[in-house]
Amino acid sequence: MAKVRHESAWYPLEPGETVLDGLLRQGVHVPHACRAGACQSCLMRATSGAVPEAAQVGLKDTLKARGYFLACACRPQAGTALEVAGASELRVPARIVDLESLSGDVVAVRLEVEAPFDYRAGQYVTVVREDGLARSYSLASLPREDRLELHVRLVPGGAMSGWFARDVRPGERVHVQGPAGDCFYVPGQPEAPLLLAGTGTGLAPLYGIVRDALEAGHTGPIHLFHGALEPRGLYLVDALRALAARHPNLHYRPLVLAGGDGDVEEGPLEARILASLPKRPVGWRAFLCGNPEAVLSLRKKLFLTGFSLKDIHADAFLPSTPRAGPVAGAA
Structure with missing residues (x-):
């Protein structure tokens, strides 16, 4: 049986269980969303122990070198011990400054970040609420613009989208993690279709x-x-x-x-x-x-x-x- 140490406590993992599932099962809150290794909202950092290679697929080399991994894809080998920390150092504080209805079920959410934030138009970020709820959204804004713009589809029963629709007011504070994704324009070949x-x-x-x-x-x-x-x-x-x-x-x-x-x-x-x-x-x-x-x-x-x-x-x-x-x- 593998075990994981998080915030000074050890938690056993069932055979084949991921770090994310094991911690959630035992009442530990970990930000997460897609559970498929795509959104990267469940990023954690290994402070001691070996991280399976599959848990770092798709991450930037700089994140891999610092021990970051995807908790939803991390299945430590039986008998191993892994000590982990959260990804708070990757998060930038931000403030919601504007919400605009774009259609019956899509709202534009605009944020101001409180620290430098480099990204390419088309990448995505993870928005982390004060209570730890996390969801990933693509950026519709351009890096030269003062605000990040997200387009949020209002999902019936959606925890984050419902919060945006009903409860958020300008000035609400969140954290932004990222950016991630490879879907962006690269200059060069300006004549290419x-x-x-x-x-x-x-x-x-x-x-x-x-x-x-x-x-x-x-x-x-x-x-x-x-x-x-x-x-x-x-x-x-x-x-x-x-x-x-x-x-x-x-x-x-x-x-x-x-x-x-x-x-x-x-x-x-x-x-x-x-x-x-x-x-x-x-x-x-x-x-x-x-x-x-x-x-x-x-x-x-x-x-x-x-x-x-x-x-x-x-x-x-x-x-x-x-x-x-x-x-x-x-x-």
Whole structure:
């Protein structure tokens, strides 16, 4: 049986149990959200003991070197002992300064950070509430702007989104951890065609990426697709149409599965994207965000059409997941 020491107390882990599940099972609070190793909200630091390699997959080399690991992916070997600490040193204090409704179920949350915060448009951060509740959101803002902007979908029964919808007032304090993610524009090859595709609040990082590319002087065609089930699921339509009117190389296409009209196309997002591509999309770069199944499916099909994998940048959105029950074999 492995064991973990956290804040001067030792906690036994069941066979095959992760550090996150073991600590939560025994009443220790650890910030977490997706439980899939994607959002990085459960980052912890090993102060003593060996960290399994799988617990550091996807982390920056600088974090690995300092002993950081993903608690949700860390399964210490039987008979080993691991001493851990939280990730408070990675968090920057911030203040919520503004909330704006963008649609019936999407709100823009704008924050001012109280320390330098370097990021690239399109990356994501983890917002940590004073009580430790943590959720990850993509950045729709640009680094030159004074505020971080997040687009939060209001989920029925959602702990964090419900808090934003009902209780938050300007001046509320939180902490921001990050940034993370590889879905951002890199200057160079300004003539390369760009494909940006997202569903729901997957538009948030794409909104930052497209503005970042245009400000960097990108001259190649930029095709931005945003999909939703019905028209009310779309947002920033007017702002993006205005942006496209100012930049002839930007082609914005909002799509819905049902309820389309003369201004909004109707049809499956993936099919419309694939139909719009040339037979040999050589030199294209793609940025995909949103529903994980849709992102993975489109990523595979773009590769099969001729996209290079190194030119497909994707961050899938994973919902927060409640703590699972006892692991197999646990009492």
